[in-house]
Amino acid sequence: MSKTHLTVLESSASQHSSSPVFVIPGVDSxxxxxxxxxxxxxxxxxxxxxxxxxWSHILGKDCIPQRSVVGLWIGGYTYTDVLHIYGLSRAGYIPQLFSLRLPNPDVIFELLGKANARALIYDQSFENVLKDSRIPIHLALSASDIxxxxxxxxxxxxxxxHDIAFLFHTSGSTSGSPKLVPCSFRWLNSSISKSxxxxxxxxxxxxxVTVWMGSMxxxxxTFMLLGSLQHxxxxxxxxxxxxxxxxLLDMIHRCGLNxxxxxxxxxxxxxxxxxxxxxxxSALANLDEVLYSGMPLPREEQEWALQNHINLRNLFGSTECGATLVSVGGCGPDSHLLxxxxxxxxxxxxxxxxKSQSEHQSTNRMLEFIVSAESGDCPHPSLRHADGHFHTGxxxxxxxxxxxxxxxxxxxxxxxxxxxxxxxxxxEDNLRATCGGLVADCIVVGTGRPSPVLFVEPAAEMNEDRLKKEIIRKTRLFHSRRYLHERIxxxxxxxxxxxxxxxxxxTKGNIRRKAVEDTYKKELDRIYGIV
Structure with missing residues (x-):
C-alpha cells in the first residue's frame, strides 16, 4: 500500500504521541x-x-468538490502554514502551493488557471491585492481564529x-512564469521512502532534533519534514x-538540536x-550531522569543515524529483562524493x-543525470522528455x-x-531586447547570493547613473512578474x-559567468553587504 504524508502523520502520532514534533519560537510575556x-x-x-x-466546511459552502485544486499563497515557514497544507490535504483537496517569494497576483492567478484551481487561500499580507477574483478567496486564519x-x-x-497529491512550481521563472510541477501519489510514496x-x-x-530548512x-x-515524521x-x-x-547555538543548547x-x-x-x-x-563538530543542499559549498568552507571534523553531508535534488543523490558523508577524502x-x-x-568508445572511457567525461520513467520519483509526464524519461540537465x-x-x-x-x-x-535576453541601444553586452551573476546582479558594458558613452535608471525603467514590467530572488x-x-x-x-568570446563572479568578488561583497 502506498504511503502518503497523511498516513505517515497518523502512524507517527500513534507511536510518538507525547513527543514534540515541532518547537516554535515565542516571547516571554x-x-x-x-x-x-x-x-x-x-x-x-x-x-x-x-x-x-x-476547510471541508468552507470549501463545501463554495460547492467545491473533493479532489479539486485549491491554491495556498502563504509563507510556508510556520506551524500554522503546515496545518493549512496538511489540513487541506486531509479535507480531500489538492494543494497548489505558492510562497511569499512570488508576490505578483497576476502570475498567481495565471498559474491557478493553468491548474484549474477552484479557490485560493491567502496570507493576510496579500489582502489588498486580491480584488476582482474569479474564484473564491479565503484568508489563511491562525489556529486561534478557527x-x-x-x-x-x-x-x-x-x-x-497516478492521481495528483500536490502541485508545486519550479523555483525559477521560465518565459515570465514558473512552471507547474504536478506531484502524483506514486511520486509522493517514493519521496517518503527516500526521505x-x-x-x-x-x-x-x-x-x-533538526531545524526548518526552507518554505513548506x-x-x-516538504521532503525533510516527511523524513522527520517517519522517525x-x-x-x-x-x-x-x-x-x-x-x-543556532541557542537551539543547540536549549532545544537539543543535533x-x-x-x-x-x-x-x-x-x-x-x-x-x-x-x-x-565546537558545537558544529559535536552535531550528529550537518546536511546541506541546494548548491555546493564553497571549497574553502568545505575544507574548513572537514579539517575540523564536522560531519558534512550533501543532499542533491530538485523541485521536480525531490532529493535524488546523497554524499557519502563523514570527514574522509570521499565524503563529498554523491x-x-x-x-x-x-x-x-x-x-x-x-565520440569514440575509447574516449568514453575517460574519467573526465561529462554525464547527464536522467531519471528513468520506471523510477518512482520520475516527475509527471508533462515534464518529461520525448523519450519518456526526465532529463535533469x-x-x-x-x-x-x-x-x-x-x-x-x-x-x-x-x-x-x-x-x-x-x-x-x-x-539578459530581455535587457538586450528592451535596451539594445544602451547595452553592448551583459551578464547576470549571483550564485549563492540573495538576488542577481547585472553587469553591463554600455553601447555608447553615457552617464552611469542615467544608464542604470534607464535600464530599470525599461525592464520594470518584466521583473515585476518574477520571483523576488530573480528581480533586478x-x-x-x-x-x-x-x-x-x-x-x-x-574561442567564442562569450562572457564567462563564473569568472565575472570571481573577478568582481569584492565589488559583489560590497553590494550584498558582506564584509
Whole structure:
C-alpha cells in the first residue's frame, strides 16, 4: 500500500504521541526574551484534523468538490502554514502551493488557471491585492481564529497512484512564469521512502532534533519534514530561515538540536563565523550531522569543515524529483562524493555520445543525470522528455564506481542563497531586447547570493547613473512578474564596466559567468553587504 504524508502523520502520532514534533519560537510575556514552545505529535495530528474540518466546511459552502485544486499563497515557514497544507490535504483537496517569494497576483492567478484551481487561500499580507477574483478567496486564519463548531471530518476520497497529491512550481521563472510541477501519489510514496533514508537517526535511543530548512511551499522542507515524521523526530521553527549563529547555538543548547539541515549559502555563514568562534566550531563538530543542499559549498568552507571534523553531508535534488543523490558523508577524502538514494532508477549518460568508445572511457567525461520513467520519483509526464524519461540537465563526473561529483548544469540557470533558481538568460535576453541601444553586452551573476546582479558594458558613452535608471525603467514590467530572488529592480544591483572588459572565452568570446563572479568578488561583497 502506498504511503502518503497523511498516513505517515497518523502512524507517527500513534507511536510518538507525547513527543514534540515541532518547537516554535515565542516571547516571554514578562522578560521579553525568546522562548521555545513544544508541540506534540498528538496535538499536531489533532490540529490537522481541525483544519481539515474547517476547510471541508468552507470549501463545501463554495460547492467545491473533493479532489479539486485549491491554491495556498502563504509563507510556508510556520506551524500554522503546515496545518493549512496538511489540513487541506486531509479535507480531500489538492494543494497548489505558492510562497511569499512570488508576490505578483497576476502570475498567481495565471498559474491557478493553468491548474484549474477552484479557490485560493491567502496570507493576510496579500489582502489588498486580491480584488476582482474569479474564484473564491479565503484568508489563511491562525489556529486561534478557527472554530470548527463540530463540523464533520470528511472521508478521504479514493485515489490511484497516478492521481495528483500536490502541485508545486519550479523555483525559477521560465518565459515570465514558473512552471507547474504536478506531484502524483506514486511520486509522493517514493519521496517518503527516500526521505526515510536521509533522516535515519545516528542514535535511535534518543529523539533527533533538526531545524526548518526552507518554505513548506517548496519541495526541500516538504521532503525533510516527511523524513522527520517517519522517525519521530522534532523540527525547530527558527525566528527566520537565515537564522544567526547566535540563534543556532541557542537551539543547540536549549532545544537539543543535533542535526543541522540548511541550504549551502546559509550554512557557509556559520562555517565562516566558526573560524573566529571556538564555541560555535565546537558545537558544529559535536552535531550528529550537518546536511546541506541546494548548491555546493564553497571549497574553502568545505575544507574548513572537514579539517575540523564536522560531519558534512550533501543532499542533491530538485523541485521536480525531490532529493535524488546523497554524499557519502563523514570527514574522509570521499565524503563529498554523491551516490543515488536506494530504490531509484537513474541513468548517467555521456553527453559526448558521438565520440569514440575509447574516449568514453575517460574519467573526465561529462554525464547527464536522467531519471528513468520506471523510477518512482520520475516527475509527471508533462515534464518529461520525448523519450519518456526526465532529463535533469545536471552534469556529473563519475569519480569511482557509482559515486559522482556535480559539474554544473547545461543551461543558463544559477541558484540563489536559498537555493531557488534564477533564469539568467531570460534576464539578459530581455535587457538586450528592451535596451539594445544602451547595452553592448551583459551578464547576470549571483550564485549563492540573495538576488542577481547585472553587469553591463554600455553601447555608447553615457552617464552611469542615467544608464542604470534607464535600464530599470525599461525592464520594470518584466521583473515585476518574477520571483523576488530573480528581480533586478534597483540601480544598486547594476554594475557598469567599460566595453570588452568582462572575462570572455578565448574561442567564442562569450562572457564567462563564473569568472565575472570571481573577478568582481569584492565589488559583489560590497553590494550584498558582506564584509
Amino acid at each position: 514578562q522578560s521579553g526574551q525568546l522562548q521555545w514552545q513544544p508541540i506534540s505529535y498528538s496535538q499536531f495530528h489533532q490540529d490537522v484534523l481541525v483544519f481539515a474540518r474547517y 472554530d470548527t463548531n463540530d463540523y464533520p471530518l470528511p472521508c478521504l476520497p479514493e485515489v490511484e497512484a 526515510y533514508q536521509v533522516s535515519v537517526p545516528r542514535d535511535p535511543s534518543r529523539q533527533d 511551499c517548496h519541495i526541500g522542507q 519521530g523526530s522534532c523540527v525547530i521553527q527558527p525566528t527566520t530561515i537565515s537564522f544567526s549563529s547566535e540563534e 542535526r543541522l539541515n540548511q541550504f549551502a549559502a546559509f550554512l557557509a555563514m556559520h562555517l565562516r563565523n566558526s573560524r573566529n568562534d571556538n564555541k560555535l566550531l 551516490q543515488p538514494l536506494a530504490g531509484t532508477s537513474y541513468r548517467f549518460v555521456p553527453i559526448d555520445s558521438g 545536471d552534469l556529473f563526473q563519475e569519480v569511482s564506481e557509482g559515486r559522482y561529483v556535480f559539474r554544473g548544469r547545461d543551461d543558463d540557470w544559477i541558484k540563489s542563497e536559498n537555493s531557488l533558481r534564477c533564469d539568467t538568460k531570460a534576464i 529592480t534597483t540601480p544598486n544591483m547594476i554594475i557598469v564596466v567599460p566595453r570588452n572588459t568582462l572575462p570572455r572565452t578565448a
